[in-house]
Amino acid sequence: MARKYLIETFGCQMNVHDSERMAGLLEQAGFEPTEDAVDADVVVINTCSVRERAEEKLYTRLGELALIKSEHGHGPIVAVAGCVAQQEGEAILRRSGGIADVIVGTQAIRRLPMLVEQAVEKKGQTGTGIFSRRSRGASEGIPVPIIDLDPFEDVTFPLGVTRRSDPVKAYVTIIEGCNEFCSFCVVPYTRGHERMRPKADILAEVREAAASGRREVQLLGQIVNHYRAPDEPGCDFTGLLEAVHAVPGLDRIRFASPHPRHFPERFLEAMAALPKICRHLHLPVQSGSTRVLEAMRRRYTRESYLDLIGRIRAIVPDVALSTDMIVGFPGESDADFEETLSLTAAVRFHSMFSFKYSPRPNTLAQLRLADDVHEGEKTRRIVALQALQRSIQVELNETLVGGEVEVLVDGASRRRETELSGRTSQNVVVNLPGPAAWIGRLVAVRVERAGPYSVWGLRTDGFDFAPRGA
Numbered sequence: 001m002a003r004k005y006l007i008e009t010f011g012c013q014m015n016v017h018d019s020e021r022m023a024g025l026l027e028q029a030g031f032e033p034t035e036d037a038v039d040a041d042v043v044v045i046n047t048c049s050v051r052e053r054a055e056e057k058l059y060t061r062l063g064e065l066a067l068i069k070s071e072h073g074h075g076p077i078v079a080v081a082g083c084v085a086q087q088e089g090e091a092i093l094r095r096s097g098g099i100a101d102v103i104v105g106t107q108a109i110r111r112l113p114m115l116v117e118q119a120v121e122k123k124g125q126t127g128t129g130i131f132s133r134r135s136r137g138a139s140e141g142i143p144v145p146i147i148d149l150d151p152f153e154d155v156t157f158p159l160g161v162t163r164r165s166d167p168v169k170a171y172v173t174i175i176e177g178c179n180e181f182c183s184f185c186v187v188p189y190t191r192g193h194e195r196m197r198p199k200a201d202i203l204a205e206v207r208e209a210a211a212s213g214r215r216e217v218q219l220l221g222q223i224v225n226h227y228r229a230p231d232e233p234g235c236d237f238t239g240l241l242e243a244v245h246a247v248p249g250l251d252r253i254r255f256a257s258p259h260p261r262h263f264p265e266r267f268l269e270a271m272a273a274l275p276k277i278c279r280h281l282h283l284p285v286q287s288g289s290t291r292v293l294e295a296m297r298r299r300y301t302r303e304s305y306l307d308l309i310g311r312i313r314a315i316v317p318d319v320a321l322s323t324d325m326i327v328g329f330p331g332e333s334d335a336d337f338e339e340t341l342s343l344t345a346a347v348r349f350h351s352m353f354s355f356k357y358s359p360r361p362n363t364l365a366q367l368r369l370a371d372d373v374h375e376g377e378k379t380r381r382i383v384a385l386q387a388l389q390r391s392i393q394v395e396l397n398e399t400l401v402g403g404e405v406e407v408l409v410d411g412a413s414r415r416r417e418t419e420l421s422g423r424t425s426q427n428v429v430v431n432l433p434g435p436a437a438w439i440g441r442l443v444a445v446r447v448e449r450a451g452p453y454s455v456w457g458l459r460t461d462g463f464d465f466a467p468r469g470a
């Protein structure tokens with residue numbers, strides 16, 4: 001009987017895609033998927049450390065897996081992957097009572113099947129299970145897991161191995177790591193320095209995704225618009241987009257996330273000219289105050305960001321913008337926060353991920369800046385920001401009511417099982433009634449009503465949008 005694996009994923013799209021890669025690697029090694037941790041021979045927890053709360057989830061889940069092990073007298077091999085694994089390494093054991101058998105860093109996931117086999121072997125050798133294992137350097141009574149946090153420069157990935165979890169969209173990594181070192185961010189420490197994936201490798205994966213029936217590709221990287229092809233001198237992100245656009249079989253191309261510092265006119269003109277590129281830009285701003293942006297080491301100002309928004313809208317007028325915002329960053333005054341509110345009101349983002357600042361280990365902000373905005377004040381600020389953003393979203397979504405939008409149906413709605421869900425090119429979530437057979441199709445929808453986070457409509461009789469990909 002085949003051994004079974006379960007992967008639980010926290011965090012961003014990059015982590016979701018890493019989990020798809022790990023799933024493919026485990027299946028190549030003979031494992032089959034299961035939904036149940038009790039049934040699994042291996043449980044992989046793919047972690048996120050961008051926010052403190054995301055990190056806490058790991059320890060809650062490890063506690064639950066420890067219960068399974070104690071209740072059943074044995075349990076799955078537990079592997080911790082992702083940013084917390086890379087950042088904390090063996091320290092995870094001290095906080096979790098030694099429940100992890102494998103700790104695999106962000107650049108070592110290709111070695112996961114081998115590490116799991118080593119853990120299985122180790123468990124067999126001890127005869128009494130991994131809890132009896134001790135070695136030099138481990139805390140008293142705490143077993144030492146198999147740990148691989150080594151860097152890995154090669155960012156190619158074998159074609160056909162990834163087990164894609166979405167039937168409509170395919171994630172394709174174009175850049176790993178980041179060199180920016182924004183003062184609040186752990187990513188350069190957890191994912192390493194910026195490494196560009198060869199264009200030929202990216203295009204092969206895009207072609208494979210399109211051939212497998214995926215209608216949309218999402219190009220992933222910490223700063224996608226910093227892309228330079230290592231295998232084709234002179235090919236930048238615009239050149240890559242043009243090449244991806246030429247791949248037959250695709251209807252839509254998205255990417256996340258661009259950085260506000262890298263927006264040549266050439267890129268915006270290509271975006272306006274190429275119809276498969278979605279009219280949506282996620283453009284993290286983080287704060288509306290130049291003073292705070294400087295402390296965050298973002299290397300742009302409020303004024304240059306607003307200037308960029310003006311340039312983008314002049315060239316791609318139908319674009320929708322979304323952003324990330326942090327409130328309560330060290331030193332953020334009332335006046336700074338007012339600037340965040342006024343920038344939000346001026347830009348009118350279609351959506352926003354907003355967070356209260358929490359210091360992340362080893363970052364410049366954690367090492368050098370006092371976390372001096374009181375928790376109650378952070379809460380007041382985020383509530384005010386989210387109320388403003390919500391009212392903007394309601395207004396923007398209401399402008400769609402009565403009109404027709406093109407929707408790529410991507411699955412069942414989270415709101416009701418009888419409804420489908422999809423997105424417009426601008427990334428607005430559209431719920432509509434209909435059969436599962438519509439999933440993966442571009443349909444025309446008349447919008448009937450709008451809420452802050454999605455709109456609801458009916459498919460227009462007898463008319464669909466022709467696939468663009470032919």
Ligand code: SF4
Pocket residue numbers: 178179180181182185186187188222223259
């Ligand atoms: Fe983190 Fe800044 Fe790099 Fe984004 S650009 S991943 S916020 S360091």
